[in-house]
Amino acid sequence: MKQYIVLIGLSILLFPGCRGQEKRSPVPVVVEKKTTFEEKQKIALGTTQNEGVAAEKPGFNFRYAARKATPGVVHIKSVYPAVERNGLPDYFDDFFNDDFFGRISLPEGNAPKVMYGSASGVIVSDDGYIVTNNHVVNEAQKIEVVLHDGRSYIAKLVGKDPATDLALVKIDAERLAFIQFGNSDSVEVGDMVLAVGNPFNLASTVTAGIVSAKARNINLLTERYAVESYIQTDAAVNQGNSGGALVDIEGKLIGINSAIATPTGAYAGYSFAIPVEMVKKVIDDILRYGKVSRGYLGVIISDMNGDKAKELGITASAGVLVDSIQKGSAAMEAGILPKDVIIKVNAYNIETVPQFREYIARQKPGEKLVLTIIRGGVQKAITVTLKPAQETQVQQEYGAEILKTLGIEIENLSPEELKSLKISGGVLVSKISKGSISRQTNMQEGFVITKINSKPVNNTSEFLQELKNKKGGVLLEGIYPGVQGSFYYGFGL
Numbered sequence: 134m135k136q137y138i139v140l141i142g143l144s145i146l147l148f149p150g151c152r153g154q155e156k157r158s159p160v161p162v163v164v165e166k167k168t169t170f171e172e173k174q175k176i177a178l179g180t181t182q183n184e185g186v187a188a189e190k191p192g193f194n195f196r197y198a199a200r201k202a203t204p205g206v207v208h209i210k211s212v213y214p215a216v217e218r219n220g221l222p223d224y225f226d227d228f229f230n231d232d233f234f235g236r237i238s239l240p241e242g243n244a245p246k247v248m249y250g251s252a253s254g255v256i257v258s259d260d261g262y263i264v265t266n267n268h269v270v271n272e273a274q275k276i277e278v279v280l281h282d283g284r285s286y287i288a289k290l291v292g293k294d295p296a297t298d299l300a301l302v303k304i305d306a307e308r309l310a311f312i313q314f315g316n317s318d319s320v321e322v323g324d325m326v327l328a329v330g331n332p333f334n335l336a337s338t339v340t341a342g343i344v345s346a347k348a349r350n351i352n353l354l355t356e357r358y359a360v361e362s363y364i365q366t367d368a369a370v371n372q373g374n375s376g377g378a379l380v381d382i383e384g385k386l387i388g389i390n391s392a393i394a395t396p397t398g399a400y401a402g403y404s405f406a407i408p409v410e411m412v413k414k415v416i417d418d419i420l421r422y423g424k425v426s427r428g429y430l431g432v433i434i435s436d437m438n439g440d441k442a443k444e445l446g447i448t449a450s451a452g453v454l455v456d457s458i459q460k461g462s463a464a465m466e467a468g469i470l471p472k473d474v475i476i477k478v479n480a481y482n483i484e485t486v487p488q489f490r491e492y493i494a495r496q497k498p499g500e501k502l503v504l505t506i507i508r509g510g511v512q513k514a515i516t517v518t519l520k521p522a523q524e525t526q527v528q529q530e531y532g533a534e535i536l537k538t539l540g541i542e543i544e545n546l547s548p549e550e551l552k553s554l555k556i557s558g559g560v561l562v563s564k565i566s567k568g569s570i571s572r573q574t575n576m577q578e579g580f581v582i583t584k585i586n587s588k589p590v591n592n593t594s595e596f597l598q599e600l601k602n603k604k605g606g607v608l609l610e611g612i613y614p615g616v617q618g619s620f621y622y623g624f625g626l
Contacts, residue, residue, distance in 0.1 A: 167421055174313055195341055201380075204310035205312035207281070209252045209288075211273035211275070213249075251331065253330035254376045258311055261309060262416070264412060266300065267300045269376045271293060271295070275287065278304050281337055290302055298391055312384070315383070316410065322343075323343055325382050327379070328340045328342070328379055330373060330375075332372060347364055348484075350362065351392065352571060353567065359566065360490055360494040362491035364405070365405055366405075370390050371393070377390045389406055411495060427494050428463075431458065433544075434456060434489065437454050437474060453474070462520065472508070478502055498520060499518065500518070540567050541565050542562070542564040545561075545592050554612065556612070562581070569625070581611045587608070605625060608621060
């Protein structure tokens with residue numbers, strides 16, 4: 134069975150002492166600078182070039198790109214408090230199953246246990262800012278950064294963004310070699326790329342491949358408002374490459390390597406990187422505000438295809454179909470309607486759902502966007518003003534644990550939506566990620582749950598209450614908007 138796994142490598146070391154050691158996360162750094170990382174790079178490049186890079190142009194080989202990028206990739210060693218396997222965070226699951234390292238039996242006794250994580254990071258400014266994956270540093274007690282030349286520093290966590298699996302750390306160093314930003318929007322399938330990182334603790338390893346797909350969603354992240362629109366490549370990456378660089382043949386950063394698709398736990402053909410345009414947005418927000426501020430449109434969408442185009446009486450099969458609108462959202466206020474097909478945002482052509490979500494996630498609340506839509510076979514432009522993303526109450530207390538186990542996000546349906554679907558109540562499954570639902574069923578996003586074990590559920594509160602403390606088999610009944618008939622999904626808890 135294929136798995137999508139993060140690329141951090143782990144080892145365990147035992148230290149004597151008191152078991153009751155307090156668990157601490159790194160203290161975030163308060164940063165007052167307002168300069169973006171792209172501006173910081175331009176300033177640095179205007180005064181000094183990355184030292185050690187020969188004045189040569191890219192050729193048929195990858196020497197130029199490798200020489201230029203390698204000094205800007207660091208080795209990150211994170212220290213975590215060790216716990217039993219079933220107490221690990223989700224993003225460690227694939228490293229502690231029988232298919233990878235085998236089940237680990239931790240010794241009994243009073244000795245506190247420590248895990249080491251080995252991964253990578255990318256220097257993005259000459260004054261010591263480094264971007265890596267959130268899963269590399271999340272909950273770490275200590276973050277050590279080892280530079281290409283062997284110098285070692287203890288890093289401070291500036292901020293993190295679980296929704297994109299990115300984090301920003303800082304070391305106290307100056308005049309560092311960094312990797313200049315490229316443009317992931319201009320990258321095309323077939324372009325040659327290099328992956329630079331520290332797989333299996335092998336420092337400064339470079340592998341080459343091509344871009345094999347863009348805007349790939351692999352349902353790896355479980356956070357609400359998670360954004361997955363990965364660059365897929367066949368460059369060989371393995372455990373320890375997490376947080377490393379994906380660069381073009383000019384040695385410019387186009388992505389941060391994050392995951393691999395594998396049935397074995399090791400590289401098996403495809404790897405996935407977060408596009409640098411998303412990276413720039415996230416780390417600039419972290420630097421300026423200490424958190425990421427995203428615009429929210431408020432639509433449930435699905436990919437277009439030939440059958441949907443035929444049903445709508447249009448010829449275009451590219452774009453995204455608006456299935457429903459959230460009440461009071463930016464989309465509703467702008468006049469977006471169900472069955473609208475969004476084909477462009479500003480001058481950016483839209484073909485798939487992940488591509489659309491990535492573009493929206495790169496915008497800020499208050500940003501005005503021009504959506505080009507097809508409605509009733511007629512193309513028109515609608516201006517929308519994005520609102521801040523708001524968390525829903527269903528993510529609190531016991532509800533958060535249930536949804537995390539199921540691997541879904543749910544929303545209430547508006548009276549208008551219930552009327553259009555001709556149902557009295559139900560719960561919309563707005564996102565499916567890693568969990569019981571994806572492992573045991575083939576449920577798709579957009580499914581409306583109307584019953585649990587033959588008992589009607591009218592809203593999210595009833596859904597969560599029905600599953601609270603539930604053990605054993607569960608049968609969900611519901612419908613898909615626009616599809617005739619009822620559907621049933623059974624799974625175990």
